[in-house]
Amino acid sequence: MSQWEVRISSSRGAPYFFNTETKESSWTPPSELSEDQAKALLAASQESKRAGQVRASHLLVKHSGSRRPSSWKENNITRSKEEAIDILRGYQTQIGTSADKFSELASQHSDCSSHAQGGDLGWFGHGQMQKPFEDAAYGLEVGQISDVISSDSGVHLVMRTG
Secondary structure, X not given: OOOEEEEEOOOOOOEEXXXXXXXXXXXXXXXXXXXXXXXXXXXXXXXXXXXXXXXXXXXXXXXXXXXXXXXXXXXXXXXXXXXXXXXXHHHHHHHOOOHHHHHHHHHHHOOOHHHHHOOEEEEEOOOOOOXXXXXXXXXXXXXXXXXXXXXXXXXXXXXXXX
């Protein structure tokens, strides 16, 4: 019998089935697994690997007071914090509650290197992020988007994805 496990895609952040013997992978449950076996694998994988962690994406706009006022887009960021918040409010209006629009705008406009992944920061636990950011991420339900959050890095919109 084949050996299946559930892994999380680094590009999509979604679970997939992986056969450790054949190295085959599948987005859908393999036909040799019953529906109950597939559900049990998914549940066990998420509980054991992600206990106490959350997954989030963000859209960061830096300002002159940011701890590193430069990014992949600009070598020297001179905008004020108020200007950064205004820019972020404009993105917030465009996003509404759309995860796809959030990812699109983060890809184009975020001052974080996570822009290459649509703003996805992956899974993290307590103490791994700056306190205001962590509090926002843990305070959201999956799929929910925060209001403007200010941290030492700049101002963010945070979307909890897991």
